[in-house]
Amino acid sequence: MAISLRGLTKVYGTGAGAVKALDDITLEIPDGAIFGIIGQSGAGKSTLIRCVNLLERPSAGTVKVGEVDFTSLSGEALRQARKKVGMIFQSFNLLSRRTVFGNVALPLELAGWPKEDIRCRVAELLALVGLEGRRNHYPSQLSGGQKQRVGIARALANNPEVLLSDEATSALDPGTTRSILALLRDINEKLGLTILLITHEMQVVKEICHGVAVLEKGRIVEQGPVFDIFADPKERATRDMLGQDLDAELPxxxxxxxxxxxxxxxxxxxxxxxxxxxxxxxxxxxxxxxxxxxxxxxxxxxxxxxxxxxxxxxxxxxxxxxxxxxxxxxxxxxxxxxxxxxxxxxxxxxxxx
Ligand SMILES: Nc1ncnc2c1ncn2[C@@H]1O[C@H](COP(=O)(O)OP(=O)(O)OP(=O)(O)O)[C@@H](O)[C@H]1O
Ligand SMILES: [Mg+2]
CATH class of the missing domain: 3.30.70.260 (ACT domain)
Structure with missing residues (x-):
C-alpha cells in the first residue's frame, strides 16, 4: 500500500520548551517500494516513523496508508487499521520470557486466532525468516541477527501491507546487516510489502532502497530515486550524509x-x-x-x-x-x-x- 504524508508536523511540549521535531513533511511512498529516510541523530526520523502508525499523534497534517486516513481514526478503529502496518525496531523489543514461538504468536493471540491456526501461521513465518530450528529458544539464546528475524516474523504475523523499520540494523555487525537487508528485500519482492525504513547509514539505503528522502531538523531537504541522490546530491545535508561515499571529488x-x-x-x-x-x-x-x-x-x-x-x-x-x-x-x-x-x-x- 502507498503511504501518503501531507503537511505532517509534530511539536513536543509547549511554550518556550516546545520542540518542533517535524515541520511540514509531505511525502509519497509508492505501493511496493522500499523507501529510506536518512538523517543525522535528532533529525526527527523516529518521530516521523512513529507518526505513520500514530504511535505518536501528529500536531498537524495527515497520514494515509492506502485509502485510509489514519489521522482521522482513534480507539478500536485505529487498532484495526494498524494491523495493516507492522513495525521492527533497533532494539528488537522481544519479550525475554517468551520463546521465539511465543513472541511471534503474540500478535495472533491478541487478535484472537485459534490455537491451531496460530501454530500453522507461526511455523510459516519462522520458515520465511529462516528460523525453523529456533522455535523453542529464548531471546537470550539468539544472536542479534536472529533476534531481528524474530522481530520481522512478529511484524508480519497479521499480514500487514506496510512494514516500518526504525534503525532495524543499527545494532548489527555489517555481515548480519547485509543478511537482514537481504531478508527485507526478499519480503518486499515475495509479499509485495511496502517498506519504509529509517536509518542513519547510507549503506542501508544503497543496498535496498528504491527511493530516499533526507531529513534535516524536521524537514525534508531532498528526495528522489536513490541513484539520483547519490549521483547528484544537491543539498549540503545530503553531501554530509554521503560522507566518504562522495567519490565524485576531483583528485x-x-x-x-x-x-x-x-x-x-x-x-x-x-x-x-x-x-x-x-x-x-x-x-x-x-x-x-x-x-x-x-x-x-x-x-x-x-x-x-x-x-x-x-x-x-x-x-x-x-x-x-x-x-x-x-x-x-x-x-x-x-x-x-x-x-x-x-x-x-x-x-x-x-x-x-
Ligand atoms: N517524547 C519526546 N518529547 C520531547 N522531545 C522529543 C521526544 N521525542 C523526540 N524528541 C525530540 O525531537 C527531536 C527528534 O527526535 P527523534 O528521536 O525523532 O530523532 P531521530 O532522528 O530518530 O534521532 P536518532 O538518530 O538519535 O534516533 C529531537 O530534538 C528530540 O530531542
Ligand atoms: Mg531515532
Whole structure:
C-alpha cells in the first residue's frame, strides 16, 4: 500500500520548551517500494516513523496508508487499521520470557486466532525468516541477527501491507546487516510489502532502497530515486550524509587549480562522468580515443553498487583538438551517462603536480 504524508508536523511540549521535531513533511511512498529516510541523530526520523502508525499523534497534517486516513481514526478503529502496518525496531523489543514461538504468536493471540491456526501461521513465518530450528529458544539464546528475524516474523504475523523499520540494523555487525537487508528485500519482492525504513547509514539505503528522502531538523531537504541522490546530491545535508561515499571529488592533485571555462592553449578538458548500470567505462574510453583521435587520461575511477547494480564515477582529461573534444563531449552526452564539464586546466600545471 502507498503511504501518503501531507503537511505532517509534530511539536513536543509547549511554550518556550516546545520542540518542533517535524515541520511540514509531505511525502509519497509508492505501493511496493522500499523507501529510506536518512538523517543525522535528532533529525526527527523516529518521530516521523512513529507518526505513520500514530504511535505518536501528529500536531498537524495527515497520514494515509492506502485509502485510509489514519489521522482521522482513534480507539478500536485505529487498532484495526494498524494491523495493516507492522513495525521492527533497533532494539528488537522481544519479550525475554517468551520463546521465539511465543513472541511471534503474540500478535495472533491478541487478535484472537485459534490455537491451531496460530501454530500453522507461526511455523510459516519462522520458515520465511529462516528460523525453523529456533522455535523453542529464548531471546537470550539468539544472536542479534536472529533476534531481528524474530522481530520481522512478529511484524508480519497479521499480514500487514506496510512494514516500518526504525534503525532495524543499527545494532548489527555489517555481515548480519547485509543478511537482514537481504531478508527485507526478499519480503518486499515475495509479499509485495511496502517498506519504509529509517536509518542513519547510507549503506542501508544503497543496498535496498528504491527511493530516499533526507531529513534535516524536521524537514525534508531532498528526495528522489536513490541513484539520483547519490549521483547528484544537491543539498549540503545530503553531501554530509554521503560522507566518504562522495567519490565524485576531483583528485587531490587538482585541489586549488583554476579551471577555466575557455580552452587555453595546450590544456586538458576535464570531465566528470557518472554512470549507472551496464555502461562499462572501458569501451566508452576506447571509442573516444578511436573516433575522435584524442588522448584520454583517466584521473580517477570509482565503482560502487546500488541494489546490486554497478554505478561509478570517472574523471577524465581529454587532450587534442578542441573541435574533436567538443564532438566527443556531444557523443558522451548521447550515452546513458551524466556528463559534467569541470573545466580546462593547463597541462603543464598538472604535470608539475
Ligand atoms: N517524547 C519526546 N518529547 C520531547 N522531545 C522529543 C521526544 N521525542 C523526540 N524528541 C525530540 O525531537 C527531536 C527528534 O527526535 P527523534 O528521536 O525523532 O530523532 P531521530 O532522528 O530518530 O534521532 P536518532 O538518530 O538519535 O534516533 C529531537 O530534538 C528530540 O530531542
Ligand atoms: Mg531515532
Amino acid at each position: 587531490e592533485s587538482f585541489a586549488g587549480l583554476d579551471f577555466s571555462r575557455e580552452p587555453l592553449p595546450g590544456s586538458d578538458l576535464v570531465l566528470r562522468l557518472r554512470f549507472f548500470g551496464d555502461i562499462a567505462a572501458e569501451p566508452v574510453m576506447c571509442d573516444l580515443i578511436r573516433r575522435f583521435d584524442l588522448d584520454v587520461n583517466i584521473l580517477t575511477a570509482h565503482i560502487d553498487h546500488l541494489r546490486n547494480m554497478p554505478y561509478g564515477t570517472l574523471v577524465i582529461g581529454l587532450s587534442g583538438e578542441e573541435r574533436q573534444r567538443q564532438a566527443a563531449l556531444k557523443a558522451l552526452r548521447a550515452l546513458d551517462l551524466r556528463v559534467e564539464v569541470v573545466g580546462y586546466v593547463a597541462k603543464a600545471l598538472r604535470r608539475a603536480m
